[in-house]
Amino acid sequence: MSTLLSAELVATCNSLGYYNAESDKYLADDNTQESVKDLIRYLRRDDGSHDIRRQLGETKVVQTDLLPLLKNYWEETELFDTLLRLLVNLTTPALMLWEEEMPKELAPRNHYLQIEEHLQSYKEAFVDEAVWAVLSSRISKILEMDVGERGDDNGMIIERILILIRNILYVPADSDAERRPDNDASIHDQVLWALHQSGMLDIILYISGSVAERVYYMHVMEILSFMLREQNATHLAQAAVQRSHSEKMRDEAELLAIRHRENNQKANKVKKFSGARHSRFGGTFVVKTMKSISENELICHKPLDKMDALKFDVNKTMSKIPKNRLPVQEQNAERRSAFSIRLFLKEFCVEFLKGAYNTMMYHVKGRLARAKSQHNDESYYLWALRFFMEFNRSYKFEVKLVSETMSVQAFHFVQKQMETYYDMLAMDKKKIRQWSRRLHLSLLAYRELLMTLAAMDKCPDGSVRDSSKVIKSNVFYVPEYREFIITLLVNYDEVKMSRQYLFDLLEAQHVFFKLLESHCGGKTGRVVVQNRLKPQRKKKAKESVETAAPVELNLERMWDEASAQLSVVLEGNLEIPKDVVPFDAGSDVPIDEQKSEAMKNIQRKLRNHEFENAIGLLRASREVWPEDDCFGAADIAVEEEFLALKEIFCADLGGKS
Incomplete structure (x- = not known):
C-alpha cells in the first residue's frame, strides 16, 4: 500500500x-x-x-x-x-x-x-x-x-x-x-x-x-x-438442569486421565535427566539365535525388553510423502x-x-x-x-416433527448428493478436500435417516411402524439404494477420505444390514428385489397359437417387476399428464356409473407399464369421484398412493386386462 x-x-x-x-x-x-x-x-x-x-x-x-x-x-x-x-x-x-x-x-x-x-x-x-x-x-x-x-x-x-x-x-x-x-x-x-x-x-x-x-x-x-x-x-x-450420573462419571474420568498424563510426563522427565551416564555408554549386547550378515551373532547397542523391540530401520531416513498423497485429516x-x-x-x-x-x-x-x-x-x-x-x-x-425429511424422497435426494460428491472426487482433483467433506456430510445425513428408520420400528404407534415398512420396501427393493453404500465401502481411499468417514460409513452399513435383516425376518425370510430380465425371443404366431395354454397371471411377480419403476415415477412426478378425462361424456351410461370402467382402465395401464398415464388417470378419477375415497383421499401421501395403486393392480375387476 x-x-x-x-x-x-x-x-x-x-x-x-x-x-x-x-x-x-x-x-x-x-x-x-x-x-x-x-x-x-x-x-x-x-x-x-x-x-x-x-x-x-x-x-x-x-x-x-x-x-x-x-x-x-x-x-x-x-x-x-x-x-x-x-x-x-x-x-x-x-x-x-x-x-x-x-x-x-x-x-x-x-x-x-x-x-x-x-x-x-x-x-x-x-x-x-x-x-x-x-x-x-x-x-x-x-x-x-x-x-x-x-x-x-x-x-x-x-x-x-x-x-x-x-x-x-x-x-x-x-x-x-x-x-x-x-x-x-x-x-x-x-x-x-x-x-x-x-x-x-x-x-x-x-x-x-x-x-x-x-x-x-x-x-x-x-x-x-x-x-x-x-x-x-x-x-x-x-442436557438437563442437573448433571446426570453418566456425565459426572465422564468428567471424573477425563480429569483422572489428565492427571495420569501429567504424572507420566513428570516421571519421564525425571528419568531423562537422572541417568548416571550418556546413552552411548549403555553397553553392547548380543542377540542369541540370530545371525548377522556374517556367521557371527547379531550385535545390538541397547538393551531390549522383548524381541519385538528390535528394529533395523531406526537410523533410516523415511521417504517424504507428497502433499497430494497425504491422508485426509479431519x-x-x-x-x-x-x-x-x-x-x-x-x-x-x-x-x-x-x-x-x-x-x-x-x-x-x-x-x-x-x-x-x-x-x-x-x-x-x-x-x-x-x-x-x-x-x-x-x-x-x-x-411428526421431522415428517418432511423422513420419506423416500429424502433418501433419494441424499443418495443423489452422495453420488454427485463421489463423482466429483474423481473429476475435480484440485478440490478433493472440499468434495470429501461434502461426501462425509451427506453420509452422516444418510446414516441419520437409517437410524431414524430403526427408531420408527421400535415406536409403539402402529401407523409409524407401517410408514417405516413402506419406506424400507422402497429402499431395499431398488438396486441403486441397496448397493450404493457397499460401493462406497469397497472404493474407500484414505488419500481422498478421512478415517472418521470410514468409521461413520461402517456404522451406517451396520445399521443398514440390521434394518434389512429385520425387514426380511417375516414369514418368507427374504425380500424380492428388482432384477434385470434378459430379453426373450418372440415366437412365431403359429407356434404361439398352437402351444399357448391358459396360464394364470402371476400378479405378485408382475407387481415386483413394476413397483420399482412406479415408485420412481411417483417420487419424481415424471411427465404425469394432468388433462386426463376419466369418463366418456358421449356415453349413455351416467358418469356416476362409469367408476368401475375407470378402475379397469387404471389397472390395464398399470399392467401395460403405462405408469404416467395410470397415475394421471387415478388422480383425475379422484377429483371426479371423491366419495368413499375409492381412488384415495384428496390429501393422500405418496406412500399411500403407492399402496392404492398396488391394490388396483392386484384386484380382480373382471374383463380383460
Whole structure:
C-alpha cells in the first residue's frame, strides 16, 4: 500500500467521530456519513492482496468507531444503512475473499492469516449485547410491517443483518489464543449468549417459522449451521438442569486421565535427566539365535525388553510423502459449551423443531430442486437434516416433527448428493478436500435417516411402524439404494477420505444390514428385489397359437417387476399428464356409473407399464369421484398412493386386462 493511500485511510477514519469523555459517549462528526461512504469506496477499489482491508483491521476501526456509531445513531436511517453495509463488507469471511480456496503461496497465505486474525478481533467486539439489541430492534420494526408494504430498502436491511450474523458466527475460533476448556464460555459462546439476551434468536425463530419470510430461509439455514457447529446433537438433547450420573462419571474420568498424563510426563522427565551416564555408554549386547550378515551373532547397542523391540530401520531416513498423497485429516470441531449456553440452545432447538423445521426444510428443498440457490447450499440442508433429526431422536422421538425429511424422497435426494460428491472426487482433483467433506456430510445425513428408520420400528404407534415398512420396501427393493453404500465401502481411499468417514460409513452399513435383516425376518425370510430380465425371443404366431395354454397371471411377480419403476415415477412426478378425462361424456351410461370402467382402465395401464398415464388417470378419477375415497383421499401421501395403486393392480375387476 502506498504511503499516500495509507494517510488517506487514517484521515478518513479520524473524521468518523470522536469520543466525549464527559458524556461517556461516542459522538458523530459533521462528515461522518461521507467518511463511511469513502471507506466503502476504498474497499471497492481493493486489490488482490486486500491491502485496504488489512489496513482497516490494523486501525481497529470496527471496535473504536463503527460499533459505537451503530449503538448511538441507529435511529438515523441513512447513517444506519451505510454503517451496516460497511460492517457486512468488513466481516466477509477470509475464505470467500480467495474464492473458497486457501492460498498456497507464502505472501497470500500471510495476508489470509492476517485478515482472519482481524476477523477474530471483530468477533470479540460483537460480544457486546447492546450491538445486537440495536440490530434486533431495527429488524423487528421492519418485520412488523406487511410484506407488501416494506419495499426493497427494508428487505435489503433484513438481508444485510442476517448476513452480518452469519459472518460473525462463521469466524473460526482461535483455540491457542483463547485456551478455553470444555464447560467454559468461549468467544463463540459469548456471542451466542449476546444474541439470546438481545432477542435476536427469537427473531430468527420467527423468520424460520413464517412462510411469508421464506425468501430469507437460506440465510437462516446458514446461521443455524454456524451457530450449532460446535454442538453434539445427542449431548445437547440430553442436557438437563442437573448433571446426570453418566456425565459426572465422564468428567471424573477425563480429569483422572489428565492427571495420569501429567504424572507420566513428570516421571519421564525425571528419568531423562537422572541417568548416571550418556546413552552411548549403555553397553553392547548380543542377540542369541540370530545371525548377522556374517556367521557371527547379531550385535545390538541397547538393551531390549522383548524381541519385538528390535528394529533395523531406526537410523533410516523415511521417504517424504507428497502433499497430494497425504491422508485426509479431519478436525473435530465439537466441544462442550458452558452449561447455560447448552440449556438455552436446547430450548431453541426444541422450539425450532416444533414450529419451523418441516416448513423450512420443505421450502429450502424446493429452492434446491429448482436451482434457485447458491453453490454448495445443499450442504447446509444436509447438515440441518442430520443435526435436527438426531436431536429429535435423542430428545423425545416424534416422527411428526421431522415428517418432511423422513420419506423416500429424502433418501433419494441424499443418495443423489452422495453420488454427485463421489463423482466429483474423481473429476475435480484440485478440490478433493472440499468434495470429501461434502461426501462425509451427506453420509452422516444418510446414516441419520437409517437410524431414524430403526427408531420408527421400535415406536409403539402402529401407523409409524407401517410408514417405516413402506419406506424400507422402497429402499431395499431398488438396486441403486441397496448397493450404493457397499460401493462406497469397497472404493474407500484414505488419500481422498478421512478415517472418521470410514468409521461413520461402517456404522451406517451396520445399521443398514440390521434394518434389512429385520425387514426380511417375516414369514418368507427374504425380500424380492428388482432384477434385470434378459430379453426373450418372440415366437412365431403359429407356434404361439398352437402351444399357448391358459396360464394364470402371476400378479405378485408382475407387481415386483413394476413397483420399482412406479415408485420412481411417483417420487419424481415424471411427465404425469394432468388433462386426463376419466369418463366418456358421449356415453349413455351416467358418469356416476362409469367408476368401475375407470378402475379397469387404471389397472390395464398399470399392467401395460403405462405408469404416467395410470397415475394421471387415478388422480383425475379422484377429483371426479371423491366419495368413499375409492381412488384415495384428496390429501393422500405418496406412500399411500403407492399402496392404492398396488391394490388396483392386484384386484380382480373382471374383463380383460
